[in-house]
Amino acid sequence: MIETYGQLIHAARQHHDPPMTAKAFADKIDVKPPFVTDLEKGRRLPSLETQKKIKEVLACDEYPELLFDDLAAISNSDSRVVAEDISTFVRKSAAIRNLIRAIQDRHLTAKEIDMIASNIGGTDHDAK
CATH class of the missing domain: 1.10.260.40 (lambda repressor-like DNA-binding domains)
Incomplete structure (x- = not known):
């Protein structure tokens, strides 16, 4: 398989x-x-x-x-795979890396992350 x-x-x-x-x-x-x-x-x-x-x-x-x-x-089953546009953005921005670490450190749920995104005008890209 x-x-x-x-x-x-x-x-x-x-x-x-x-x-x-x-x-x-x-x-x-x-x-x-x-x-x-x-x-x-x-x-x-x-x-x-x-x-x-x-x-x-x-x-x-x-x-x-x-x-x-x-x-x-x-390759959705491969957790190492990140879309290239997102990967490039994260590599270029220390602020984004810090945000991701904060999300990880606080063990936020997907629902909590979606709420944060909606508060800053983001959209749920995975739901599309």
């Missing part, structure tokens, strides 16, 4: 016609072979640009998940 993005990539690569070696796949998506190994084992996540290349190389009827542009949409 495929549970992670890396497992999905590995399965799609093996079912490609003809099956692709990690090296051949790495060459097609402009990365080094060890990156493919790390990706498939869940040790690394691809950039948005690399995701698009993966989609172009491997997308097929057997793996429609590869047609998605958003890694988070593909």
Whole structure:
């Protein structure tokens, strides 16, 4: 059973016609072979640009998940996955990191977080 993005990539690569070696796949998506190994084992996540290349190389009827542009949409079971736009924003803002730590330290529930978001004019993006 495929549970992670890396497992999905590995399965799609093996079912490609003809099956692709990690090296051949790495060459097609402009990365080094060890990156493919790390990706498939869940040790690394691809950039948005690399995701698009993966989609172009491997997308097929057997793996429609590869047609998605958003890694988070593909791999909801992987708690390490954060949408790239949010990840970039968090990395650039110490205030956001402090806010996230405060939420974590206080063990706020999803409902409490939604209430805070509505008080500052935010929307519930996950509910859409």
